[in-house]
Amino acid sequence: MKLNLAERLITNNPIRAFSQRHIEGPMLKKMGRHSKYPLCLEIGCGQGIGAEVIAERFGSEKVIATDIDPEQLERAKKNIKKELKGRIEFKVEDAMSLDEPDDKFDAVFSFGVIHHTEDWRKAVKEISRVLKTGGEFFFEEPLRAFMDNFLVRSLTAHPEGGRFNYEEFKSELEKNNIAITGVKRLGNIAVFGAGKKGQ
Numbered sequence: 001m002k003l004n005l006a007e008r009l010i011t012n013n014p015i016r017a018f019s020q021r022h023i024e025g026p027m028l029k030k031m032g033r034h035s036k037y038p039l040c041l042e043i044g045c046g047q048g049i050g051a052e053v054i055a056e057r058f059g060s061e062k063v064i065a066t067d068i069d070p071e072q073l074e075r076a077k078k079n080i081k082k083e084l085k086g087r088i089e090f091k092v093e094d095a096m097s098l099d100e101p102d103d104k105f106d107a108v109f110s111f112g113v114i115h116h117t118e119d120w121r122k123a124v125k126e127i128s129r130v131l132k133t134g135g136e137f138f139f140e141e142p143l144r145a146f147m148d149n150f151l152v153r154s155l156t157a158h159p160e161g162g163r164f165n166y167e168e169f170k171s172e173l174e175k176n177n178i179a180i181t182g183v184k185r186l187g188n189i190a191v192f193g194a195g196k197k198g199q
């Protein structure tokens, strides 16, 4: 679901960029089990800082950075560093029905995106489908308690189908053959590393 005005202001700014580069990026990298992830997918790339973090920190040769909103992709294309342009491809894609083949990626990233989807379980299923066996899923997501906060409900327009608590999320990952390998809680926001198991 596209962002409303308040969400755009919260997301598309230098403070968010700083946090992705210097807080979430390093935290996620520490949870990873490999030194390099050659082919990566990012869902909901927003202003494009996640793709930069993936290319620079995760040793990615190629990042496919996707978003449902073409305006966000245009913003991301403008923001991306010149020297990374050849390694990042931008595409409009819906995280709930990815236009990617099965078992393709070494890692998939979601920086605060799954809670924006109308059906978070569909997004988890798609992420598992496109991950290689042994591939990793890195994500940070606000949990239901955060989303149900009065201020968050008043300012933002998140779909009801994108809300989950930690146990629900973990159990859905397991159903889709993904095991959590690391978690850090920042209040009701959780940062995760997880790996796809063999069938």
Ligand SMILES: C[S@@+](CC[C@H](N)C(=O)[O-])C[C@H]1O[C@@H](n2cnc3c(N)ncnc32)[C@H](O)[C@@H]1O
Binding pocket: 001, 002, 003, 011, 016, 020, 043, 044, 045, 046, 047, 050, 066, 067, 068, 069, 072, 093, 094, 095, 096, 110, 111, 112, 113, 116, 117, 118
């Ligand atoms: C809160 S923003 C996060 C942007 C960026 N990842 C960041 O951390 O700053 C959520 C992003 O997800 C995108 N989005 C929402 N629903 C989506 C969907 N179903 N599939 C792909 N992207 C989606 C929005 O357009 C927006 O750019």
